[in-house]
Amino acid sequence: MAVIELINVSKRYRLSESVYVDALMEVNLSVERGEIVVVMGPSGSGKTTLLNIMGTLDKPTAGKVIVEGSDVTEMDEEDLTRFRLRRIGFVFQQYNLLQNLTALENVELPMLMSGLYSREEAETKARLLLELVGVGDRAGNKPTQLSGGQQQRVAVARAMGMDPSFIIMDEPTGAIDAVSAAQLLSIIRAINALGKTFIIATHNPDVARIGKRVVTLRNGKLSEGGSAEVRADAVDIRRAAAAYKRCLDIDLLVNKRIGASNEVDRIEAELSVISSIVGGD
Secondary structure (H helix, E strand, O other): OEEEEEEEEEEEEEOOOOOEEEEEEEEEEEEEOOOEEEEEOOOOOOHHHHHHHHOOOOOOOEEEEEEOOEEOOOOOHHHHHHHHHHHEEEEOOOOOOOOOOOHHHHHHHHHHHHOOOOHHHHHHHHHHHHHHOOOHHHOOOOHHHOOHHHHHHHHHHHHOOOOOOEEEEEOOOOOOOHHHHHHHHHHHHHHHHOOOOEEEEOOOHHHHOOOOEEEEEEOOEEEEEEEOOOOOOHHHHHHHHHHHHHHHHHHHHHHHHHOOHHHHHHHHHHHHHHHHHHOOO
């Protein structure tokens, strides 16, 4: 099933009465659950515009945006804000962590804002997510007390807080060193092996290599590129699975409490798979 689908999406920016720029032109793209789709292209090709539309931060001039089977193209901003919080995770090049909050508090925040999680549930899940991305021992640190790579891993944990349908990453390795970038990519591969969907825009060929599918934007037009079999390290997968399973246990309780039967069914199916990886622990 497609977690997001773009149908004949175009975006035109009008600079004056007679001058305009076509950032996207009749883009069609479908991303299936569990994919890593990498979007490549030179500066000015439309990558950021594409991500903004996929993330419902911007609306297309023409075409449709379908997320989990729901047409969100004409949804008003109030509804979109709630939808975005619940269904889409974001990781930006410059981390965008709140400087006055600890790593734990940054990860907790979306869950508490949603009103779906109790404070105890949000804190427990946030600690598990920090453990999953390898910075559990930095939960009490503020961003200024973290390296760039550590901040980006906190950003990944925050993006996963609401168990989104997919996670959008805009140049996620652009502001970190090569060693930190390699660690981040290993984490992404492991999380993806557990079923999480990623859409990543990048100039970096090392990032592109983790893509199960690569698409290219040039002058606002999208073309399909290559594909690869992305393999995560088995040890990384098992380590991530143990923390992720406990996160899903919390999400199952939350969705049962609010009567979200479709989400309950999905999480129970995921738990069955994850449990087999961790040996039922």
